[in-house]
Amino acid sequence: MSTDEKQQTTPTHVDGEWVDPGLPYHRPRRADVDPKAAKRAERQVAVLFGISILGTIASIAVYFAQDQTEEVASIRLVNGLLGASLFLAMIGIGIGAIHWARTLMRDHEMIEERHPMRSSDEGRAGAIQNLKDGAEDSGLTTSRRTLLKGSLITAVAIAPLAVLVPQIGNMGGDWNVSQFRHTMWKKGTRLARDPDGTPIKASDVTIGSVFHVIPEGLNELEHGKLEEKAKAIVLLIRMDPAALNLQPGKEDWSFDGIIAYSKVCTHVGCPVALYEQQTHHLLCPCHQSTFDVANGAKVIFGPAKRPLPQLPIAVDDEGYIVAQSDFHEPVGPSYWDRLKGTTPEPTAAASNEGADA
Amino acid sequence: MNALARRRYSKSAPVILVLMLLAALTAIGFAASGSPAKASTATANDVAEGQKLFAANCASCHGMDAQGTEGVAPSLIGVGAAAVNFQVGTGRMPAQQSGPQVQAKRPQFAQPQIDQLAAYVASLGEGPAVPTAEMVDPALGDPAVGMEIFRTNCAMCHGSIGGGGALTQGKFAPNLWSTSNTHIFEAMLVGPQSMPVFNDANITPENKRNIIAYLDFQKQGSPGGLPLGSIGPVAEGFWGWLVALGLIIASTVYVGARAS
Numbered sequence: 001m002s003t004d005e006k007q008q009t010t011p012t013h014v015d016g017e018w019v020d021p022g023l024p025y026h027r028p029r030r031a032d033v034d035p036k037a038a039k040r041a042e043r044q045v046a047v048l049f050g051i052s053i054l055g056t057i058a059s060i061a062v063y064f065a066q067d068q069t070e071e072v073a074s075i076r077l078v079n080g081l082l083g084a085s086l087f088l089a090m091i092g093i094g095i096g097a098i099h100w101a102r103t104l105m106r107d108h109e110m111i112e113e114r115h116p117m118r119s120s121d122e123g124r125a126g127a128i129q130n131l132k133d134g135a136e137d138s139g140l141t142t143s144r145r146t147l148l149k150g151s152l153i154t155a156v157a158i159a160p161l162a163v164l165v166p167q168i169g170n171m172g173g174d175w176n177v178s179q180f181r182h183t184m185w186k187k188g189t190r191l192a193r194d195p196d197g198t199p200i201k202a203s204d205v206t207i208g209s210v211f212h213v214i215p216e217g218l219n220e221l222e223h224g225k226l227e228e229k230a231k232a233i234v235l236l237i238r239m240d241p242a243a244l245n246l247q248p249g250k251e252d253w254s255f256d257g258i259i260a261y262s263k264v265c266t267h268v269g270c271p272v273a274l275y276e277q278q279t280h281h282l283l284c285p286c287h288q289s290t291f292d293v294a295n296g297a298k299v300i301f302g303p304a305k306r307p308l309p310q311l312p313i314a315v316d317d318e319g320y321i322v323a324q325s326d327f328h329e330p331v332g333p334s335y336w337d338r339l340k341g342t343t344p345e346p347t348a349a350a351s352n353e354g355a356d357a
Numbered sequence: 358m359n360a361l362a363r364r365r366y367s368k369s370a371p372v373i374l375v376l377m378l379l380a381a382l383t384a385i386g387f388a389a390s391g392s393p394a395k396a397s398t399a400t401a402n403d404v405a406e407g408q409k410l411f412a413a414n415c416a417s418c419h420g421m422d423a424q425g426t427e428g429v430a431p432s433l434i435g436v437g438a439a440a441v442n443f444q445v446g447t448g449r450m451p452a453q454q455s456g457p458q459v460q461a462k463r464p465q466f467a468q469p470q471i472d473q474l475a476a477y478v479a480s481l482g483e484g485p486a487v488p489t490a491e492m493v494d495p496a497l498g499d500p501a502v503g504m505e506i507f508r509t510n511c512a513m514c515h516g517s518i519g520g521g522g523a524l525t526q527g528k529f530a531p532n533l534w535s536t537s538n539t540h541i542f543e544a545m546l547v548g549p550q551s552m553p554v555f556n557d558a559n560i561t562p563e564n565k566r567n568i569i570a571y572l573d574f575q576k577q578g579s580p581g582g583l584p585l586g587s588i589g590p591v592a593e594g595f596w597g598w599l600v601a602l603g604l605i606i607a608s609t610v611y612v613g614a615r616a617s
Binding site: 073 | 510522524530550553555556577578579580612614615616
């Protein structure tokens with residue numbers, strides 16, 4: 001405000017009272033004083049609108065003239081031309097309209113005076129009297145009409161239930177949390193390759209290998225295939241048996257360095273599958289939780305709180321890898337009553353060292 | 358608003374700023390091209406020449422008999438010709454320096470020398486061989502099948518279209534667009550560095566070729582829009598916040614400014 005030409009001559013305060021400085025100095029635009037400039041601005045606006053018209057015509061022309069094939073390059077060309085012509089069609093109108101308003105339309109400053117917000121005293125008194133009369137008339141403020149009062153309060157109080165009951169009833173769909181505790185794995189289920197479902201032989205899994213595993217028979221399910229897959233996915237890893245620290249109580253859960261863990265992160269359930277062969281670290285792509293596969297998949301970094309559940313495996317007569325049982329704890333993120341009804345796991349994480357976390 | 362209109366800064370400043378950002382962001386994400394490799398049959402002479410090359414260039418870490426050095430370099434007995442062709446052919450070996458991950462660089466040997474080295478290492482113990490040109494020909498593979506296999510086994514580290522991604526503690530999965538088809542095949546076979554092994558029992562040779570076909574398909578580029586390195590929400594968010602928001606601010610200043 002200090003650079004305002006008018007305010008340099010007009011004091012803002014007189015005897016401590018604020019003085020309305022009035023409107024700033026009106027600076028005419030070039031188009032206001034120079035007819036040539038006005039003519040030029042008019043032409044500029046017309047050219048901008050003309051660009052829009054050309055853009056629209058070009059857009060329609062591209063649409064009809066396109067010879068689009070399956071080739072990515074051809075799709076990219078058509079998309080690019082359509083986008084560019086649509087851009088010109090829109091931006092021409094927009095910039096043209098603004099340029100018109102800025103250079104040619106009236107630019108006189110306008111003042112809208114404020115008026116007092118308060119109503120007159122008579123109006124205020126009348127409004128209060130109306131409310132009082134209404135309350136008196138209804139009988140709600142006296143002991144009359146108790147039946148009407150009671151029924152009204154009841155009606156208003158229970159009306160929201162018409163909306164709330166169906167809402168709450170639909171929430172979550174199924175409240176049976178016991179289905180979280182079980183997956184498709186059971187004794188003797190073969191471990192199969194994701195996605196084709198062929199079973200895996202122990203001899204297929206060479207040291208350093210990672211197999212993405214689904215239970216055999218999952219692909220044959222007719223209902224709930226994705227739900228079952230989401231719970232049952234497993235990562236099968238083989239490392240040098242000397243590098244693998246078997247966890248107390250789980251000594252016979254792996255086979256000659258072949259070990260299987262749930263692929264569902266114990267934090268919020270992302271698929272944990274970024275396996276680093278040399279460090280035996282397993283990384284979750286969502287929040288960087290890192291599990292040490294060589295040490296019971298214990299958490300060495302990130303927000304996850306629990307090790308990944310291990311799937312006990314064995315090898316059957318034909319050499320295929322099979323599950324010994326289902327997981328011994330629910331897979332995936334924590335939820336209420338998670339460990340209800342399960343046998344307590346031996347706490348293994350504390351007894352082993354070797355992870356360079 | 359009057360104050361804003363009367364400030365005599367350059368009105369083109371926001372536009373220039375946005376253009377500079379556009380130029381800087383567009384420049385991100387270009388990589389050098391890889392070198393092709395082909396299979397060849399090794400002779401006794403190749404093995405002898407390879408042994409000389411090995412003694413001169415590799416033995417200081419891997420040992421004179423390629424038995425490895427504890428804590429420094431692994432044994433190369435049984436890694437096969439494929440591992441040598443990948444490691445030396447992508448320039449990862451001889452390693453420039455130790456670090457979280459040995460990185461690809463310009464190959465230090467010509468292909469005939471790489472073949473001799475591979476022949477020597479292959480003579481030490483049985484291991485995966487260098488694939489033939491037919492085994493890695495993307496024209497013979499099915500990109501749609503390859504996509505399914507890639508999505509299950511590779512995408513978590515290398516990204517859904519092979520753009521690469523970060524691992525832990527400075528390690529990363531490289532992008533695969535400039536890697537030669539032979540090297541992609543060999544990497545699956547031998548599992549270099551952090552990468553796990555995907556042997557032929559896990560991903561069949563046909564499916565490996567399908568994966569190569571899928572990755573080769575990505576070289577056609579994106580059908581629309583800027584890929585921004587195809588590394589996901591970080592680059593896209595960066596673009597949205599800086600460029601899109603910058604354009605909105607610039608147009609707001611333009612609309613609000615007074616004409617001269």
